Amino acid sequence: MEREITLADVEAIAIGAGILGTGGGGNTYLGRVLLEKEMRERGKPCRIIDVDDVADDAHVCAIGGMGAPTVGVEKLPQGDEYMIAMRALEEHIHAPLSAILIGEIGGSNALRPLICALQMDLPVVDGDGMGRAFPELQMDTFAIGGLSLSPMALADCHGNVVIFHHVDSPRRAEQYGRILTIEMGGSAALAMPLMNGAQMKANIIGGTLTLTQRLGELVLDARRRSVESIDAVAEMGNGRVLFRGKITDVERRTVQGFARGRIKLAAFGDPNDTLEIVFQNENLVAWRNGELVCTVPDLICILNLEDSEPIGTEMLRYGLRVAVIAMPAPKELKTPQALAVVGPAAFGYDVEFQPMDGDLLM
């Protein structure tokens, strides 16, 4: 079934993508401004298709920004990097692409495929490879499902495009892609993974673009009625509110191409009741008063308490009054194969994944 996303939908999608971004995926305000500009200039909506609408032998490819959100919020895109990367892949395989995939539904990486789709006049598939955002290339359901990440293309803001013709593992794609992204200024346009329709259907997490829109509409509706929507957001994500409090400390450095750090929060009314969250672009593990309360791949989302505006790791600062929501990961991220790639140990944390009840998108 084909539907359309118009200018009126963009704000909701940006908010929902910010929530599912768990801190990463790129600044959604910037993504929203750029998508709205593209829609206005082209005077047309985005076409969204369902996973099943893609032919099994059609070529499809995802796009997304590679780099640290702290860099992306200062180093603005030229605007056509993603299309240039996609065109390079088309040239490389000597075949046209039929649809654009969302690599990660979190942050502005949910919005960039819509911009690129307008530029290339292609539909976007409702779904993605994460159901959230993750910092590294091997961390998606396509790679976890065994698909090769090559050929993939990486483009900078000067029109330079590098094609990874063959990589011997998804981690190698991450390794070589990361070092080039850093050399490209810390933020680059990535087109991958390239696959056919059948491979896409076997591995994608469907319906996540629709979920972002529903989450965002919930928030916007509450704002219009001047009511808090924190609990309702948690409920729509099958999650729960972990904490309400004030950010009391932020450590954040851009290191090895990532925004890495930790934040501390204190509960309202009880400064001894604290929450600590570590992040690598995305929020990874949360401890309350020293006790583990949530880990990747479950989602740890930080929202402004007033209006449920999601707060990316690049925007964290002392004094913000926030709610921290935990949502269960999609079931595709909780298989043993997936947990080996996206569980806490994959990020260097010696803690067990204690899954929340339920799944995102049950």
Place this chain on the structure above:
Amino acid sequence: MEREITLADVEAIAIGAGILGTGGGGNTYLGRVLLEKEMRERGKPCRIIDVDDVADDAHVCAIGGMGAPTVGVEKLPQGDEYMIAMRALEEHIHAPLSAILIGEIGGSNALRPLICALQMDLPVVDGDGMGRAFPELQMDTFAIGGLSLSPMALADCHGNVVIFHHVDSPRRAEQYGRILTIEMGGSAALAMPLMNGAQMKANIIGGTLTLTQRLGELVLDARRRSVESIDAVAEMGNGRVLFRGKITDVERRTVQGFARGRIKLAAFGDPNDTLEIVFQNENLVAWRNGELVCTVPDLICILNLEDSEPIGTEMLRYGLRVAVIAMPAPKELKTPQALAVVGPAAFGYDVEFQPMDGDLLM
């Protein structure tokens, strides 16, 4: 005219390439061993063709090792990296290559194209883009002549291949290629530049493979007769002997992917008569008792005094008794456009290029 290079020719070519390498281009002993192994296993010689034997519309491409000679002498190649890089380019442009070019005639980079040619059953063109060795990708007559360095391919020892689909300048190819080479372990296989026969003829320095063979045969003949050949080597290169003495100090670090450093020499019988040479993979500038005596692009070659064996910058050490020979650069490297890329200022030295009389390959 097609001719052959057989096992009996390899030692001479390795010596000649070591001389023209001016310290860089990769260790020729290793290159020689690998080429001899390939020839023995395949039981066939290398086919060498003249520049004019290539059709104007044929696709040809050069290969060479990228990285520091200090790394290359320890990190041995897998053996098929160059062919893998070339095959990736053929696949990318959907056309076969007709001949292999030598990117730089200095060091083992003169020998690697012969190995790859045996593997791909292609002829090698007698000529190269430098008439010597240089450390960076933009430093060849093809880039100086305005040819694009993309598409180019870079392969590591694990079969990974990256294609630079578009780069906006030769310096960008160097920048992105270098950082990937470092990530690949400091040594990688490069296939570039790709061009057609007409472009090759307009930019190549012809006859340099023949010159390496003649230089090496001169040295080998002298060794058989137990006579010194330093003066004869200098004469064949239209150069002169700058210095005879002992290496008294070597500073050398592998930094930013290059072997960088300086050496000091003292003349036999007069320790106050000194020569100092700075290098970046290749020898760049020489001062005698503080006075400038030779600079890039003219060639500064360090040879073992006993047997005229060329000494790469990776093999320099205290106590070696050597001769330093200066040879004039090929005329193609002394145009204003070329000197902007390969003159001393391009390496950060605030000295004037004072060309020696004559040209290499007059």
